[in-house]
Amino acid sequence: xxxxxxxxxxxxxxxxxxxxxxxxxxxxxxxxxxxxxxxxxxxxxxxxxxxxxxxxxxxxxxxxxxxxxxxxxxxxxxxxxxxxxxxxxxxxxxxxxxxxxxxxxxxxxxxxxxxxxxxxxxxxxxxxxxxxxxxxxxxxxxxxxxxxxxxxxxxxxxxxxxxxxxxxxxxxxxxxxxxxxxxxxxxxxxxxxxxxxxxxxxxxxxxxxxxxxxxxxxxxxxxxxxx
Numbered sequence: 001x002x003x004x005x006x007x008x009x010x011x012x013x014x015x016x017x018x019x020x021x022x023x024x025x026x027x028x029x030x031x032x033x034x035x036x037x038x039x040x041x042x043x044x045x046x047x048x049x050x051x052x053x054x055x056x057x058x059x060x061x062x063x064x065x066x067x068x069x070x071x072x073x074x075x076x077x078x079x080x081x082x083x084x085x086x087x088x089x090x091x092x093x094x095x096x097x098x099x100x101x102x103x104x105x106x107x108x109x110x111x112x113x114x115x116x117x118x119x120x121x122x123x124x125x126x127x128x129x130x131x132x133x134x135x136x137x138x139x140x141x142x143x144x145x146x147x148x149x150x151x152x153x154x155x156x157x158x159x160x161x162x163x164x165x166x167x168x169x170x171x172x173x174x175x176x177x178x179x180x181x182x183x184x185x186x187x188x189x190x191x192x193x194x195x196x197x198x199x200x201x202x203x204x205x206x207x208x209x210x211x212x213x214x215x216x217x218x219x220x221x222x223x224x225x226x227x
C-alpha cells in the first residue's frame with residue numbers, strides 16, 4: 001500500500017503520512033514517555049492472531065485502532081484520541097484492538113516493521129500499552145532503528161531484558177508484522193490512523209481523532225464511555 005492511501009480518510013491531509021524524512025537518520029528523535037505511563041503500566045495486553053488487544057476481556061465495548069508506527073498523523077492521534085481510549089480501557093469501559101500496519105516501510109525505509117516487531121515483543125514482557133505510547137511519542141524525523149527502539153524501551157520499567165533485546169536485534173516477529181499488515185489491508189481501510197467501531201470508521205471526517213475532548217464526545221455519541 002502507498003502512504004497516499006491515508007488521504008481517503010482525512011481529505012488529503014494525511015497524504016504525507018510519515019512525512020518525507022524516512023531516509024534521514026533516527027538521531028533527531030527525542031525519546032518521550034506518555035503522561036499516562038503509570039496507568040498504562042497496569043493495562044493488560046495479549047496477542048490474538050494478528051492483533052494486540054489491550055484492556056479487560058470483560059469490557060462492554062470493543063474499539064479497533066489501525067496505525068503505522070511511522071505515520072506522523074498516527075502520532076498526533078495517539079496523544080489525543082489514543083489517550084482517550086486508553087483511559088477508557090483502564091476504567092474497564094472498552095477494550096482496544098490494535099492492528100499495527102507497516103505500509104510505510106518501503107524497503108525498510110521507515111523502520112515501521114522494526115517498530116511493529118518491537119511492539120509485539122513488548123507484549124511478551126507485559127509492557128505493551130506503555131511502550132506503544134512511548135514509541136509514538138518518540139517518533140523520529142528519520143527511521144526507526146534497533147538502537148532507537150531500545151533507547152525508548154529504556155524508559156519503560158521492566159521492558160529491557162535478554163528476551164526483549166534479542167527479539168529486537170533479530171527481528172524475531174517479522175513474520176507476525178507481515179501478518180498484521182495483511183490484516184490491516186483486509187479491513188479495507190485505505191489509510192492510517194483509523195478507528196473502527198463495529199467495523200465502521202469514526203472520528204475521521206470530523207477530525208475528532210486529533211482532539212481529546214471532541215473524540216470523547218464522538219465516542220459518547222456511540223454509547224462508549226458513558227456507562
